Amino acid sequence: MDIRGKKALVIGGAGFIGSHVVEELLKHDVAEVIIYDNFTRGSEDNIATALNDPRVRVFHLGGDILHSDILEEAIKDADLVFHLAALWLLHCYDYPRSAFHVNVEGTFNVLELCVKHNVEKLIYSSSASVYGDAIKSPMKEDHPFNNNNFYGATKIACEQFCRAFHHRYGLDYVGLRYMNVYGARQDYKGAYIAVIMKILDRLQEGMPPVVHGDGKQSYDFIYVSDVAKANVCAAISDATDDFYNVGRGVKTTIKELAETILKITDSKHEIEYQPADRVFVTSRVGSTRKAEKELNFTADIDLEEGLRRVVQWRLERDGRGFE
Numbered sequence: 001m002d003i004r005g006k007k008a009l010v011i012g013g014a015g016f017i018g019s020h021v022v023e024e025l026l027k028h029d030v031a032e033v034i035i036y037d038n039f040t041r042g043s044e045d046n047i048a049t050a051l052n053d054p055r056v057r058v059f060h061l062g063g064d065i066l067h068s069d070i071l072e073e074a075i076k077d078a079d080l081v082f083h084l085a086a087l088w089l090l091h092c093y094d095y096p097r098s099a100f101h102v103n104v105e106g107t108f109n110v111l112e113l114c115v116k117h118n119v120e121k122l123i124y125s126s127s128a129s130v131y132g133d134a135i136k137s138p139m140k141e142d143h144p145f146n147n148n149n150f151y152g153a154t155k156i157a158c159e160q161f162c163r164a165f166h167h168r169y170g171l172d173y174v175g176l177r178y179m180n181v182y183g184a185r186q187d188y189k190g191a192y193i194a195v196i197m198k199i200l201d202r203l204q205e206g207m208p209p210v211v212h213g214d215g216k217q218s219y220d221f222i223y224v225s226d227v228a229k230a231n232v233c234a235a236i237s238d239a240t241d242d243f244y245n246v247g248r249g250v251k252t253t254i255k256e257l258a259e260t261i262l263k264i265t266d267s268k269h270e271i272e273y274q275p276a277d278r279v280f281v282t283s284r285v286g287s288t289r290k291a292e293k294e295l296n297f298t299a300d301i302d303l304e305e306g307l308r309r310v311v312q313w314r315l316e317r318d319g320r321g322f323e
């Protein structure tokens with residue numbers, strides 16, 4: 001699909017990944033980008049730069065996906081919808097009913113209204129959480145749903161609703177299963193990536209970084225602007241009614257992650273190991289082949305470069321260096 005001149009609605013567009021999707025869309029000559037967000041976790045700061053572009057605005061009536069009458073006003077003029085609004089993993093763990101309402105019912109509202117208003121394509125943010133702990137590695141898209149938590153359950157349910165809306169009503173959609181996303185504007189709430197911000201906090205205080213557990217848990221870290229790029233690739237591609245991993249396909253342990261941060265910040269500290277927090281998944285790396293082939297997507301930013309960007313963003317934000 002040629003997305004030039006299209007009107008895009010980014011639901012969850014003031015959040016960590018959504019705000020980068022907004023910026024990525026602007027590079028592709030879209031006519032308009034409307035941000036629909038209830039700001040429970042998103043922020044004005046995240047979208048301050050994007051709002052300098054006259055094509056971008058925050059939807060004027062509000063932005064909750066549970067308010068389907070207001071959501072309808074936003075969706076009815078959109079050609080493309082990117083749906084990223086969701087409660088995060090630990091929130092779903094503590095508040096399963098809210099997880100059901102926001103992630104499942106909210107997504108159902110989005111799907112229903114996309115059909116009603118003939119949206120040309122929906123890009124749905126799913127998650128590698130659907131796979132749970134890896135049974136095979138790297139995980140291909142046909143890896144079993146080995147998930148056992150509420151967050152993953154909502155993502156599996158929504159993937160199924162996407163399929164059902166496609167088969168019943170012809171809705172064109174692509175679902176993206178992000179691996180572990182990190183980058184500028186991330187906060188402390190990511191279940192695995194929060195370690196990056198916590199290590200940088202410790203280094204700002206002149207203290208050694210802490211890693212919980214033995215540091216051998218391994219993940220597939222992908223920089224946030226690459227995830228934004230994958231959203232746009234998915235919109236442009238001919239792919240429909242399918243799900244794709246969005247990762248780099250590179251296995252990195254938490255220990256390696258911490259060591260890379262120490263290297264980039266020129267820190268002489270040694271990692272301090274402490275007992276593990278709640279760990280949901282201990283090993284997860286995704287195969288990148290299907291997204292490469294069918295979405296024409298490959299990640300551009302390796303871990304060291306991505307972490308340099310995070311460090312730079314923290315320096316600019318805090319005005320304080322790392323020891």
Ligand SMILES: NC(=O)c1ccc[n+]([C@@H]2O[C@H](COP(=O)([O-])OP(=O)(O)OC[C@H]3O[C@@H](n4cnc5c(N)ncnc54)[C@H](O)[C@@H]3O)[C@@H](O)[C@H]2O)c1
Pocket residue numbers: 011012013014015016017018036037038039040041042043063064065066083084085086087088102106125126127128129177178179180181182190193
């Ligand atoms: N960050 C990751 O590593 C990761 C990994 C896999 C999947 N995902 C998925 O990607 C999407 C974006 O994640 P993120 O990390 O940017 O999270 P985020 O919390 O920063 O963004 C979600 C946005 O949705 C908004 N929101 C929440 N409830 C809403 C509601 N009821 N109505 C409207 N807006 C609402 C929040 O204010 C926030 O701005 C989510 O669907 C998430 O499940 C993220």
